[in-house]
Amino acid sequence: xxxxxxxxxxxxxxxxxxxxxxxxxxxxxxxxxxxxxxxxxxxxxxxxxxxxxxxxxxxxxxxxxxxxxxxxxxxxxxxxxxxxxxxxxxxxxxxxxxxxxxxxxxxxxxxxxxxxxxxxxxxxxxxxxxxxxxxxxxxxxxxxxxxxxxxxxxxxxxxxxxxxxxxxxxxxxxxxxxxxxxxxxxxxxxxxxxxxxxxxx
Amino acid sequence: xxxxxxxxxxxxxxxxxxxxxxxxxxxxxxxxxxxxxxxxxxxxxxxxxxxxxxxxxxxxxxxxxxxxxxxxxxxxxxxxxxxxxxxxxxxxxxxxxxxxxxxxxxxxxxxxxxxxxxxxxxxxxxxxxxxxxxxxxxxxxxxxxxxxxxxxxxxxxxxxxxxxxxxxxxxxxxxxxxxxxxxxxxxxxxxxxxxxxxxxxxxxxxxxxxxxxxxxxxxxxxxxxxxxxxxxxxxxxxxxxxxxxxxxxxxxxxxxxxxxxxxxxxxxxxxxxxxxxxxxxxxxxxxxxxxxxxxxxxxxxxxxxxxxxxxxxxxx
Numbered sequence: 001x002x003x004x005x006x007x008x009x010x011x012x013x014x015x016x017x018x019x020x021x022x023x024x025x026x027x028x029x030x031x032x033x034x035x036x037x038x039x040x041x042x043x044x045x046x047x048x049x050x051x052x053x054x055x056x057x058x059x060x061x062x063x064x065x066x067x068x069x070x071x072x073x074x075x076x077x078x079x080x081x082x083x084x085x086x087x088x089x090x091x092x093x094x095x096x097x098x099x100x101x102x103x104x105x106x107x108x109x110x111x112x113x114x115x116x117x118x119x120x121x122x123x124x125x126x127x128x129x130x131x132x133x134x135x136x137x138x139x140x141x142x143x144x145x146x147x148x149x150x151x152x153x154x155x156x157x158x159x160x161x162x163x164x165x166x167x168x169x170x171x172x173x174x175x176x177x178x179x180x181x182x183x184x185x186x187x188x189x190x191x192x193x194x195x196x197x198x199x200x201x
Numbered sequence: 202x203x204x205x206x207x208x209x210x211x212x213x214x215x216x217x218x219x220x221x222x223x224x225x226x227x228x229x230x231x232x233x234x235x236x237x238x239x240x241x242x243x244x245x246x247x248x249x250x251x252x253x254x255x256x257x258x259x260x261x262x263x264x265x266x267x268x269x270x271x272x273x274x275x276x277x278x279x280x281x282x283x284x285x286x287x288x289x290x291x292x293x294x295x296x297x298x299x300x301x302x303x304x305x306x307x308x309x310x311x312x313x314x315x316x317x318x319x320x321x322x323x324x325x326x327x328x329x330x331x332x333x334x335x336x337x338x339x340x341x342x343x344x345x346x347x348x349x350x351x352x353x354x355x356x357x358x359x360x361x362x363x364x365x366x367x368x369x370x371x372x373x374x375x376x377x378x379x380x381x382x383x384x385x386x387x388x389x390x391x392x393x394x395x396x397x398x399x400x401x402x403x404x405x406x407x408x409x410x411x412x413x414x415x416x417x418x419x420x421x422x423x424x425x426x427x428x429x430x431x432x433x434x435x436x437x438x439x440x441x442x443x444x445x446x447x448x449x450x451x452x453x454x455x456x457x458x459x460x461x462x463x464x465x466x467x468x469x470x471x472x473x474x475x476x477x478x479x480x481x482x483x484x485x486x487x488x489x490x491x492x493x494x495x496x497x498x499x500x501x502x503x504x505x506x507x508x509x510x511x512x513x514x515x516x517x
Binding site: 157160163164166167168169170171172173174175177178179180181182183184185186187189190 | 288290300301302304306311312315319433435436442443444445447449451453455457460462464466469470471473478483485487496498499
């Protein structure tokens, strides 16, 4: 009983010393539980996320040992997931699959639509200084209703227009792709130029 | 006393003027520096005439290695990832590929984050007015083309963080043709989780042998008689276009800020007039000579594209 009381008193003292309520002197130090004090300090560190000094408590080992001794209830070899090994290349996001039908970059299709408007303008009119610059309508400018009643000649013209649209789309996409290399090309060009100059000197 | 005040004010204003003159270039350098070193998560839109493209732009610097992700959020999409000096492009319907380069070729010209001194022969750096963009104080810096046949490029830079807030291609009449505007930016202490995750992934190996491929055969096929000042040939070859499998003699030019592509192709059937199309700052000019078609694509005025296209001749 007395021992238990003594322990409670010790605990109190430790806590008081830790909080700075009791001065640390020879009298109080005798009643200080060092282990407990260290634990309080650790708790404080963790709560303030002062991780530098905190010891690492590794329980994975004991878990591993315990697991090894555990009886096996259902034996099923976990299936190795292999799609990642097929190509080591990352797939960025999920949209790439469902939206693949949208195909070409948006800007390309915008140009194609514009193609109808400007390219079918009157050929007799010279394009010199009166270049018609139009910004792009976002939704298509051609109404599908009129197409079904087009005479044969016009539908042939339409075929050509489509070819032209396709070509313009291809040109814009190609320009986008090629210009991605432009900066790198320029850099390597400058580097080789510098090297050559160094050699000449 | 009054004389002293006048003298002092003259002295100060000239000092300020000189100071500001230095800082147009310095501001651009500060911006490049800020973009390379800060961790941020930004969204911006590119407005081209009546169309609009939203982008998300993440950037981080992890112990000296830059991590960057730029995604086009509308339509079929496009994602560009940069880990250090490798940039991978993810496009719908085609395999991703990697280029060995230290900047993403997005809507902002790469050179602005790099050595802008290379632009000084073609552009003047001019300090513009101050304004407020995305609720931040911004300073305008104008890249004015020394040659009238090119567009100017304007940038609005955050005076506090030096980050880019807005930019635009501006024609010689001062009209904003294509604008890029940040809608949101948050600067964080550490790179975002998404970037850290990406940096652990594997990407395709860079395309090897990326050199200035100037195919002498393709080069001598055609003579390009005229180009605006400052443009250099970077590449020339003959290849099939990806979308329609058409063969083209191809030439790529750059003045450091903008790129121009010139295609020479077999003519399409039918009587077609030559003409220009545009979307934002990008112009496509198709010139029909009868014997062959010349197409010019790039962020240049239509009249310039027309002049380039019409200068293409068979060599004598």
